[in-house]
Amino acid sequence: MAARRQYQELAQQLSAIGAVKRGLGRVLPSECPAGSAAVLGLLDRHGEMRMSRLAELMAIDMSVTSRHVAHVAERGWIDRSADPADKRSRILRLTPAGRDMLADLSERYMNALAHHLADWSDDEVDQLNALLGRLRASFGDCRAAPAAPAVPPPAAPPVLPVPPGEPVEAPAARTTRTPL
Amino acid sequence: MAARRQYQELAQQLSAIGAVKRGLGRVLPSECPAGSAAVLGLLDRHGEMRMSRLAELMAIDMSVTSRHVAHVAERGWIDRSADPADKRSRILRLTPAGRDMLADLSERYMNALAHHLADWSDDEVDQLNALLGRLRASFGDCRAAPAAPAVPPPAAPPVLPVPPGEPVEAPAARTTRTPL
DNA sequence: TATTGTTATACTCTATAACTATA
DNA sequence: TATAGTTATAGAGTATAACAATA
Numbered sequence: 001m002a003a004r005r006q007y008q009e010l011a012q013q014l015s016a017i018g019a020v021k022r023g024l025g026r027v028l029p030s031e032c033p034a035g036s037a038a039v040l041g042l043l044d045r046h047g048e049m050r051m052s053r054l055a056e057l058m059a060i061d062m063s064v065t066s067r068h069v070a071h072v073a074e075r076g077w078i079d080r081s082a083d084p085a086d087k088r089s090r091i092l093r094l095t096p097a098g099r100d101m102l103a104d105l106s107e108r109y110m111n112a113l114a115h116h117l118a119d120w121s122d123d124e125v126d127q128l129n130a131l132l133g134r135l136r137a138s139f140g141d142c143r144a145a146p147a148a149p150a151v152p153p154p155a156a157p158p159v160l161p162v163p164p165g166e167p168v169e170a171p172a173a174r175t176t177r178t179p180l
Numbered sequence: 181m182a183a184r185r186q187y188q189e190l191a192q193q194l195s196a197i198g199a200v201k202r203g204l205g206r207v208l209p210s211e212c213p214a215g216s217a218a219v220l221g222l223l224d225r226h227g228e229m230r231m232s233r234l235a236e237l238m239a240i241d242m243s244v245t246s247r248h249v250a251h252v253a254e255r256g257w258i259d260r261s262a263d264p265a266d267k268r269s270r271i272l273r274l275t276p277a278g279r280d281m282l283a284d285l286s287e288r289y290m291n292a293l294a295h296h297l298a299d300w301s302d303d304e305v306d307q308l309n310a311l312l313g314r315l316r317a318s319f320g321d322c323r324a325a326p327a328a329p330a331v332p333p334p335a336a337p338p339v340l341p342v343p344p345g346e347p348v349e350a351p352a353a354r355t356t357r358t359p360l
Numbered sequence: 361t362a363t364t365g366t367t368a369t370a371c372t373c374t375a376t377a378a379c380t381a382t383a
Numbered sequence: 384t385a386t387a388g389t390t391a392t393a394g395a396g397t398a399t400a401a402c403a404a405t406a
Contacts (some may be wrong), residue, residue, distance in 0.1 A: 008221070014197070017201075018201070019319065024319075038192070038195045059196060060199070060373085062388070067389090087381080089382095120318070122183070125190060128190065136200060137195055137298055139200045176376070198373085231366095241397070242366090244397055244398075297376070314387065357364090
């Protein structure tokens, strides 16, 4: 439990971090804005998946996901095939063109970050990644479960010193769809 | 200098952190969205200032700042008085009503953060705050003046070959105002 | 002529709600 | 009836450009 002062600080830091995101976004090609880049990145990292899973990983409503996916599909970067097991679903998969774009994006992000974070150590980047991952996890139930259980779910609180091997994984949000 | 893997991780974390910001934003009163709250918070923290200074602190263009400021001024939360020393400028100052609103906002942020970050220690919050602050600083020259690259003008430019297409490094130097 | 701030317009991202087509 | 996904519409946030008033 932290002090009010720290929480206010955190709120302002989060508010201000948008500038960094916009700065990073400026290196992207105009055909592939941040939302599209996120779709490609997640499909690369987690492999083929359905819309609903992608919406969960992006922590945005499926309606929004649908538009991002349409954008990248129109450009041939992903492939939407029908799921034979459930014809309502569509399986999203990177195409070779998508992988090419991803390689381009990776170069651009790499250059920008290597430039701006030149004086950051390995450990510091790892630490920031770990804390951001944990922050996301702590806010993971923002959308679906408003009625917070009095007893916090026995989510094993990760101990701080996170080994730089495996990144903190997605927050496993409940649903990503407009409440029924 | 970190590894490509870590940079990609960071890019994804930053992309996903928007969900946390939106989650926090949901606790705000509808009359006072995040942009307005940021204006009030910065005026509280740094004291009265001019538009240009506020735009700098928010790291957004002054045109955008102008709209946020208009919003909060219309509601009587701040006061825009002419600067006697320069009639083009306006001095922004919190009103008592603004401080009341700020107290309300603080309660709301406090409750939300205390709820979601219940299992975070003091030190962890501090650590995250410090790293976010440093991240912002490292990206600080994204918009602002090129700030005379103190040491090496022939600074280590992009180490990696730039893929064909659009320039990776944006024209860099920018003030908080649309380029003239 | 340069600077401070405002306004007009456009674009990105998101949410809600209504719709379709399967299940 | 419920679920997977789409589309329509609205709103917040931002950027660029053109403008007004002052320096």
